[in-house]
Structures are given as structure tokens and as C-alpha cells.
Amino acid sequence: MAQLYRRRCSSWVYALVGAIIFAVSSSFALAQTGKAPMHSSLPRVLVLATGGTISGKASERSAISYDAGAVTGEDLIAGVPGIEKLARLKAEQISNIPSQNMNSKVWFRLAERINQVFAHDEADAVVITHGTDTMEETAFFLDKVIKTSHPVILTGAMRPSTAISADGPANMYEAVKVAVDPAAQGRGVMIVLNDTIHAARWVTKTSTTSLETFKSQIAGPIGAVDAASVRFFGPPVSFNHIALPTEQNLPQVRIIYAHADMDAQQIDEAVKAGAAGLVIAGMGDGNVSQEALSGLDRAVKAGVIIVRSARVGEGFVNRNVEVNDDEHGLVVSYDLNPQKARILLQLLLANHVRDKSKIQQDFLARY
Incomplete structure (x- = not known):
């Protein structure tokens, strides 16, 4: 009987010690990581x-x-x-x-x-x-x-x-x-x-x-x-993707902010600095002054891709509304704000897409 009692006590002690060790180990892990296992x-x-x-x-x-x-x-x-x-x-x-x-x-x-x-x-x-x-x-x-x-x-x-x-x-x-x-x-x-x-x-x-x-x-x-x-609030919507450029760099595309009394100085200087593309944060639905529009014409003739976006923060920039985009050789951003239009144009140019009709399709294509 005494031996049985000692065995039971020993088992109870071992179990207690094991529980203590586990608790201490868990506490240590929690203290080290800040998280429970x-x-x-x-x-x-x-x-x-x-x-x-x-x-x-x-x-x-x-x-x-x-x-x-x-x-x-x-x-x-x-x-x-x-x-x-x-x-x-x-x-x-x-x-x-x-x-x-x-x-x-x-x-x-x-x-x-x-x-x-x-x-x-x-x-x-x-x-x-x-x-x-x-x-x-x-x-x-x-x-x-x-x-x-x-x-x-x-x-x-x-x-x-x-x-x-x-x-x-x-x-x-x-x-x-x-x-x-x-x-x-x-x-x-x-x-x-x-x-x-x-x-x-x-x-x-x-x-x-x-x-x-x-x-x-x-x-x-x-x-x-x-x-x-x-x-x-709805089912998944998938968008078109563009290949990650293998050269791991993006071409120079600048955003130019339109305003009252705007001239073409920033446009001309961006072209001289080697910009491959320009995004215009235009007034209203992507408008610029007549002087700035003449600067955009010069940029297009120099081979620069121009995207008209808007500074207002909401709404679409559509083609051929107040500006004849077909005549001036411009691309419009539709629902993309200037900063996102810049990224999309950079990715397209980095993937050697320069055809304006293809670029315009990529700005419109969403599904």
C-alpha cells in the first residue's frame, strides 16, 4: 500500500512539474514573440x-x-x-x-x-x-x-x-x-x-x-x-494585367498640373529633359489653356505620349469633348487620376507599347 501511495504521489508530482514546465515555456515564448503559439x-x-x-x-x-x-x-x-x-x-x-x-x-x-x-x-x-x-x-x-x-x-x-x-x-x-x-x-x-x-x-x-x-x-x-x-458588396472583378518590366526601371513620365494663366513652359522643359510621356492634371474634364495646348502639340511632334487626366478628383475624362483628342494626338485617362495614369503609361512604355490606339485601349480596358 505504501509503495502504491508513493507511485501515485510520484506520478502526481511528475504531472505537476510537466504542467509547470509547459506553462513557463509558453510564457517565455509569449514574452519573446508577443504572441501565443x-x-x-x-x-x-x-x-x-x-x-x-x-x-x-x-x-x-x-x-x-x-x-x-x-x-x-x-x-x-x-x-x-x-x-x-x-x-x-x-x-x-x-x-x-x-x-x-x-x-x-x-x-x-x-x-x-x-x-x-x-x-x-x-x-x-x-x-x-x-x-x-x-x-x-x-x-x-x-x-x-x-x-x-x-x-x-x-x-x-x-x-x-x-x-x-x-x-x-x-x-x-x-x-x-x-x-x-x-x-x-x-x-x-x-x-x-x-x-x-x-x-x-x-x-x-x-x-x-x-x-x-x-x-x-x-x-x-x-x-x-x-x-x-x-x-x-459584389462578386470579384478582374482587371487586365501588364507584364512586370524585365529591366526593372520605368521611363520618365511627368505630371503637369494645369491652372489659370497657364503657359507651356513646364511642357517644353519636360520635353527637353527627356520625358517619354506627360500626364496633364487638367482643369475640369482635363482641359488646358490654348497656349499649353500648343505646347502639347509640340510635345506630340517630338514623340512624347500625352495623357489628359483631371485635377478635380472625381469623374471621367472622355475623348473629344472640349479638346479634339483625335486632332491633337492625345490619350485620355477615363477614370484614372493623374498619379495612376502616370503609372499605367510608365508600364506600357516600359513594355515597348507606343501605339496611341493601343495605349488608349489599355486605359479603357478594365475587364
Whole structure:
């Protein structure tokens, strides 16, 4: 009886010691990673961090100033409670810059890494953390050159991580929530901020400070997300894609902003500087002064591709309305704002497309 009692006590002691060791190990893992152990059945999400306000820290310059790109992707993940219950997360630092410094080198790096991830089955979805200033441009570039059914989501923040009411953690959580939702498949590159899901083609930043800065002026958002659910407002819409240029550089295309009392000086100087294309952020439905239009005629004769867009922020720029585009040899942007029209023209020129009728078709083709 005494031996049986000792064996039972020993078994109980061993079980207790094992439980303590497991608890200590789990606590240590949690302290090291900021997250509880991840379940192997969860979807795999790769977070590609590029910097921006979401990774910013407060500065002493003023009450609202901050330095972007001060926090790593790993830190961002660790600062979002409950995110480990959504997916198995891994972070890679592609860059750590404010998005006003975003450039085509980072775009190519992102595109190549995303293509590699899905080609080698490294993840089920990709979430990119990015500053808001140029987020729509990065999203549009990636949407044009990446052809995959896997979700690619960009997210960021309007307030730095050290702000009293930072919006980054909620945006990060919701971006991952959308990325792992089955209904997100086949929808191209999306932007998720402020409980809203936007398609890359239509979304644009509209406010310098508001949390509701991103809006899809023409088509509206494609969905909404909250702590309980992800809701898409319609079926997936696929857009035409363009090959990622093999030379990993984009030709010079400049945006010229139209205004009252406009002359042709900027147009002529851009041509002299070697611009392969110009995008006009025109007044109204893409208009410029008569003097500027004469400058565009000279640019066309010099072999420069001209795209008329609009500075007003909403609406279509159609052909042959107030300007005879056929007569002047111009391309119109339709629903693309100047910054996205620039990227599309760069990609087409980088792929050696110079026929204006083909370029115009690419600006119109959406499905």
C-alpha cells in the first residue's frame, strides 16, 4: 500500500512539474514573440513592411508631428492583440521609409517577392504595411503587374503608433482578417483602412488628417470589415494585367498640373529633359489653356505620349469633348487620376507599347 501511495504521489508530482514546465515555456515564448503559439491549421499570411505612419513614432517638432518608419514589421504584429488567432504570421522588412520617399525600386522588390511567395507556396495571402501618401500608387502598380487569385492587401495608418488613439493596430487586424477570408480570393490588390475595403483602381487619398481619408470616388468601396465579419458588396472583378518590366526601371513620365494663366513652359522643359510621356492634371474634364495646348502639340511632334487626366478628383475624362483628342494626338485617362495614369503609361512604355490606339485601349480596358 505504501509503495502504491508513493507511485501515485510520484506520478502526481511528475504531472505537476510537466504542467509547470509547459506553462513557463509558453510564457517565455509569449514574452519573446508577443504572441501565443499559433495553430498549424490557420492560414499563412506574410506581412511585408515598408514603413509609413503606421510604423511612426512621435516627434518633438510639434504636438502632431512624428517620424515615419521607426517601427519594424515584427513590432507592428506584436502590437495587435488577438491577431495571432486569425493567421500564422511572418514579417519581412522590405523597406522602412515614409511613403513620400516611395519609389519604383521598392515597387519592383515588392512585386518580385509577392510573385515568389505565391509561386513557392510560402503563404496564402500577403499584407503590406505602407504609408498613406503614396499607398494608392503602390497598390495600383502591384494590381497591374501581379496576376494571382491570392489576396494582396495594403494597410497603414493616419496616426503614428505612439498616438493616443492610434488607428494602426485596428487597421492591421482588419487587413489580416480580410486577407484570410475566402471571399477575398480573386479580387486583385486591395486597400483596407478604417473598416473599409477598396479596390486599387478606384481608391484615392482625400484628406490630409481624417481617418476616413481613403475613398473610391467613382465606384465606391468594394466591401466593409469589422470585428465580427467581412462583407463584400459584389462578386470579384478582374482587371487586365501588364507584364512586370524585365529591366526593372520605368521611363520618365511627368505630371503637369494645369491652372489659370497657364503657359507651356513646364511642357517644353519636360520635353527637353527627356520625358517619354506627360500626364496633364487638367482643369475640369482635363482641359488646358490654348497656349499649353500648343505646347502639347509640340510635345506630340517630338514623340512624347500625352495623357489628359483631371485635377478635380472625381469623374471621367472622355475623348473629344472640349479638346479634339483625335486632332491633337492625345490619350485620355477615363477614370484614372493623374498619379495612376502616370503609372499605367510608365508600364506600357516600359513594355515597348507606343501605339496611341493601343495605349488608349489599355486605359479603357478594365475587364
